Amino acid sequence: MGKILVFIFDGMTDYQITFITHLLGTDAGKKIISISYEDKMIKGRSGLLYKPERLVKEVLNENVEGLIIGGGCYGDTKPEMIQLINKLKFEKKLLGAICGAGTVFLAKAGVLNDVKYTTPIVKWAQEQMEVYGERDPFPRENLIEGRVIRDRNVITAQGTAFIDFGIEICDWFDLFENEEDRDNFTKDIKGL
Template identity: 45%
Template structure:
């Protein structure tokens, strides 16, 4: 069984990935781990504290990563070790999924230069922040979720759609269509 790694950093949007990780672990029986640049506790957008299970450098040594999930959060700088890990997983055609502002890391790693993608981060926001635009806008699609091969991106408000796209990619509900449909109905009825 492969590991699903989640990159966490200060002010990450934990609500965007909770459904995905809950079902990956409990229905898909995947091993899920949080990863940071170091072991320092981070505080999410919701104010909850999270302590990484492993560092990005330690993740580089694993040979059983099945996927990397990157939630949204602030636009920030990127350390080289994360870029190296993203490129390694891309070359291995492992699942790489990022939501809201999370695709910024894929953009800086060059993954989005050859893939269609979406993000919640507008050009106006980039200009307002006065930072270099990490997104190759010629590949941007104004859609809720975009799946291009093993890379899945989504807008932040599409976290349910994002989760289901990951479930489909990983085959978590394969052969369990009734269970999948009931979960979707339950979520949409709330």
């Protein structure tokens, strides 16, 4: 059973990650491991409470298949998170990030410097400076307008594209038999 890390933090936009964690945990048989910086209850933007299973610093040497980071307004990028992201990049494991916080983590780790990506933060304004820091970490020359962008092992998405994000991650793990299977699943989930 493969393991997938999911970083959780206060104020995370939890609906952006619950769909994909459900698919990976039930349909794909992956073990979902929630991680955080501290062993404390996390309150998502929905008001639901989450308890991290492990700390980021405890999983640095763990053999995992990937990391998923949801969105929200959260700018605490600690060295252990940068280390984890870069380790998984080097190992060519999945790095999935959605919305603001998710894509900022990858940008601050330097992962987006050599891949195409998307983010809802198209301009580094005062609001971003206050939450994430003064310097814009995004390599703007690699920014692509799109709901979901997959470049090698990095999948980034706009916050409203959580279903597309989930489907792209499922595709990364070869959960569809073929393109028709993927299209049928997409139609079923989206009600098309």
